[in-house]
Amino acid sequence: MKFFVDTADIAEIRELEATGLLDGVTTNPTLIHKSGRKFLEVIEEICGVVDGPVSAEVVALDHETMMKEAEILRKIADNVCIKVPLTIDGLKTCKALTGEGTQVNVTLCFSANQALLAAKAGATFISPFVGRHDDNGFDGLQLIEDIRLIYDNYSFKTEILAASLRHPIHVLDCAKIGADVITAPPAVIKMLSKHVLTDKGLDAFAADWAKTGQTIL
Numbered sequence: 239m240k241f242f243v244d245t246a247d248i249a250e251i252r253e254l255e256a257t258g259l260l261d262g263v264t265t266n267p268t269l270i271h272k273s274g275r276k277f278l279e280v281i282e283e284i285c286g287v288v289d290g291p292v293s294a295e296v297v298a299l300d301h302e303t304m305m306k307e308a309e310i311l312r313k314i315a316d317n318v319c320i321k322v323p324l325t326i327d328g329l330k331t332c333k334a335l336t337g338e339g340t341q342v343n344v345t346l347c348f349s350a351n352q353a354l355l356a357a358k359a360g361a362t363f364i365s366p367f368v369g370r371h372d373d374n375g376f377d378g379l380q381l382i383e384d385i386r387l388i389y390d391n392y393s394f395k396t397e398i399l400a401a402s403l404r405h406p407i408h409v410l411d412c413a414k415i416g417a418d419v420i421t422a423p424p425a426v427i428k429m430l431s432k433h434v435l436t437d438k439g440l441d442a443f444a445a446d447w448a449k450t451g452q453t454i455l
């Protein structure tokens with residue numbers, strides 16, 4: 239299972255990259271806005287830090303303009319993955335770009351039928367939004383399960399990139415279902431390492447070690 243981080247905060251990306259656990263980065267216009275930085279500059283900087291795919295989203299709604307925006311974005315670095323919305327124009331753009339060997343992440347997926355279309359358009363990644371689905375009274379994890387079933391039925395190569403994950407249990411359930419990739423905010427990824435009994439055990443070991451009066455170094 240691959241781990242992507244969902245942020246445009248370069249300090250957070252550097253910190254996670256240093257763990258050796260990071261496989262890629264996803265961004266979106268909201269995260270770029272939050273970073274307060276210029277879109278093209280921040281994508282270039284992220285691509286210099288992370289070797290894996292870095293999703294950069296087009297903002298146009300029509301195919302022709304999406305292609306023009308993608309042309310600028312993919313020139314930034316070899317690991318730029320063009321993010322397109324799940325619309326007919328987005329799918330058309332996906333088909334054209336993947337046909338030219340560019341990685342594409344189809345985003346804002348909220349149904350298994352949409353995911354089926356993205357796979358047929360040759361998407362590298364499909365991004366079903368689990369948290370936003372839940373927020374609206376739907377079952378986000380059921381969506382991941384349905385897409386897994388359909389992609390396995392037809393051996394589609396498109397990777398399921400579970401997005402909009404809000405907490406560690408989302409990550410756990412996506413791993414059980416067999417999502418290929420998860421993307422989550424830095425805080426959620428860091429939370430995965432935490433357990434109250436790990437902290438308690440460390441405190442007890444530290445206290446007993448101190449009583450031995452020994453040092454290793």
Ligand code: E4P
Pocket residue numbers: 244264265266345365367369370401402403421
């Ligand atoms: C994924 O690529 C999206 O950027 C992201 O996961 C959206 O998450 P949100 O619903 O928390 O904004």
